[in-house]
Amino acid sequence: MSGRPHGVPTAAELVEAVREWIERDVVTGAPVSPFHARVAANVLAIVERELELGAEHDRRHGERLDQLGVADDHELAAGIRAGRFDDRIDEVRTLVRESVRDKLLVANPRYLDARAPDIGDLPR
Amino acid sequence: MLDTTPEANAISEALRTVFPRGVVEGLERLTGGASRSTWRCSVDRAPYVVQRQRGDTNERDMHVEASVLEAAAAAGVPVPRVVGCVTDADGTTSLVTRYVDGETIARRILRDDRYATARSALTRQLGEAIARVHSIDPVDVPGLEHADALGTTRDRLDELGQPHPTFELAFRWLDANRPPGSDRLAVVHGDYRLGNVIVDERGVAAVLDWELVHLGDPVEDLGWLCSPAWRFGSPLPVAGVGHRGELLDAYAAVSGVEVDPDVLLWWEVFAIVRWGVICIGQADAHRSGAARSHELAAIGRRVCETEHDLFLTLEGRW
Numbered sequence: 001m002s003g004r005p006h007g008v009p010t011a012a013e014l015v016e017a018v019r020e021w022i023e024r025d026v027v028t029g030a031p032v033s034p035f036h037a038r039v040a041a042n043v044l045a046i047v048e049r050e051l052e053l054g055a056e057h058d059r060r061h062g063e064r065l066d067q068l069g070v071a072d073d074h075e076l077a078a079g080i081r082a083g084r085f086d087d088r089i090d091e092v093r094t095l096v097r098e099s100v101r102d103k104l105l106v107a108n109p110r111y112l113d114a115r116a117p118d119i120g121d122l123p124r
Numbered sequence: 125m126l127d128t129t130p131e132a133n134a135i136s137e138a139l140r141t142v143f144p145r146g147v148v149e150g151l152e153r154l155t156g157g158a159s160r161s162t163w164r165c166s167v168d169r170a171p172y173v174v175q176r177q178r179g180d181t182n183e184r185d186m187h188v189e190a191s192v193l194e195a196a197a198a199a200g201v202p203v204p205r206v207v208g209c210v211t212d213a214d215g216t217t218s219l220v221t222r223y224v225d226g227e228t229i230a231r232r233i234l235r236d237d238r239y240a241t242a243r244s245a246l247t248r249q250l251g252e253a254i255a256r257v258h259s260i261d262p263v264d265v266p267g268l269e270h271a272d273a274l275g276t277t278r279d280r281l282d283e284l285g286q287p288h289p290t291f292e293l294a295f296r297w298l299d300a301n302r303p304p305g306s307d308r309l310a311v312v313h314g315d316y317r318l319g320n321v322i323v324d325e326r327g328v329a330a331v332l333d334w335e336l337v338h339l340g341d342p343v344e345d346l347g348w349l350c351s352p353a354w355r356f357g358s359p360l361p362v363a364g365v366g367h368r369g370e371l372l373d374a375y376a377a378v379s380g381v382e383v384d385p386d387v388l389l390w391w392e393v394f395a396i397v398r399w400g401v402i403c404i405g406q407a408d409a410h411r412s413g414a415a416r417s418h419e420l421a422a423i424g425r426r427v428c429e430t431e432h433d434l435f436l437t438l439e440g441r442w
Contacts, residue, residue: 006425007286007288007424007425007427007428008286008407008411008424009407009410009421009424009425013411013421014418014421014422014425017410017416017417017418017421017422018418020416020418021417036418036419039418039419039422040418042422043421043422046422046425073287073288073289074287076289077287077289077291080289080292080293080296081292081295081296089293089296092289092293093293093435093442096289096290099289100290100428100431100432100435101432103431104428104429104432106425107425107426107428107429108425108428108429111429111432112432
């Protein structure tokens with residue numbers, strides 16, 4: 001089975017959103033907000049990484065879903081809520097965490113490095 | 125240039141009601157959101173801010189917010205002073221407050237040299253101010269509703285139809301570790317963080333953005349203030365400026381309430397999920413066509429940041 005970990009908006013929807021912005025706000029020749037231009041560049045960088053990594057991520061996600069016996073993240077989420085995985089919840093957490101890592105590798109890889117747990121002043 | 129849009133005309137009319145003899149100048153729109161717009165002007169050379177609701181939304185009437193602002197001022201919370209709240213013939217309300225000078229952009233507050241002294245005082249001041257908010261007697265502010273925070277967030281996620289396995293794992297933990305019900309039903313600000321606070325060189329000048337104010341467990345505001353989304357890249361947990369211990373000490377000094385760190389943690393985890401669901405909602409506003417914007421679309425791909433934060437925060441705890 002194959003799966004798509006990256007959720008929505010899809011890569012195509014992201015490109016569409018940037019195209020719409022160019023058609024609506026950029027081609028008019030009016031001054032473009034540097035903030036919106038930076039956001040557009042970031043969105044295209046996400047799509048660029050997904051084009052590069054997406055096929056491998058889909059394959060890995062498919063393996064995870066197969067291991068858990070579900071068709072997609074919707075079924076997995078519903079199963080967790082219904083208690084279907086209560087006897088293998090550690091395994092589910094490990095696999096879900098892997099998929100979150102893949103999502104960040106596409107959406108914002110720096111977030112993986114930059115964030116320390118910073119929970120030091122809370123009791124464990 | 126004089127703004128003569130119908131909205132600007134309606135605000136000028138509201139200002140004439142509040143200041144029958146005042147000279148209004150420089151009416152200028154600052155921001156326009158989905159449910160309200162914010163304007164600035166001067167009346168007899170003194171600066172004011174006007175917030176105006178859109179007539180076609182089902183938002184709570186701003187008179188409720190005006191009464192909360194007045195109660196907060198009476199409780200010693202730094203807030204913009206309310207000078208008028210006017211409802212037009214068509215049912216749209218404008219809230220007029222004094223303008224408070226200072227900075228709201230979190231990254232400047234966290235990085236600019238001019239706020240170095242403010243930063244050293246902010247954690248304590250934020251703890252003191254929110255303790256005073258929580259001291260307001262709910263009886264004095266009729267019209268606020270009590271909502272089950274966790275239930276509301278889960279319902280919103282279901283309504284959006286974008287289930288996330290990580291959030292289900294977090295809900296499972298939140299259900300199993302729910303703190304015993306607080307015996308205090310408090311006035312909760314609902315969006316207490318940098319960005320919604322005006323900061324000057326001395327620290328907190330005013331607490332703004334009260335549109336999400338409601339009745340609930342007061343620790344909700346502290347958890348939201350400590351949530352990773354509102355650290356703006358800083359490693360410090362409280363609003364990106366300080367440590368939880370200092371916040372809780374300042375809170376206890378004013379309120380007499382010692383917040384259990386485990387309860388704070390529960391509300392921090394809840395805050396991460398809540399922010400994740402808000403991000404899904406922002407992307408949904410784009411995808412549904414309600415507000416086409418690549419900026420909103422991009423926020424949809426930030427949901428995995430909140431999932432990552434949940435795994436970091438709950439590691440070793442579940």
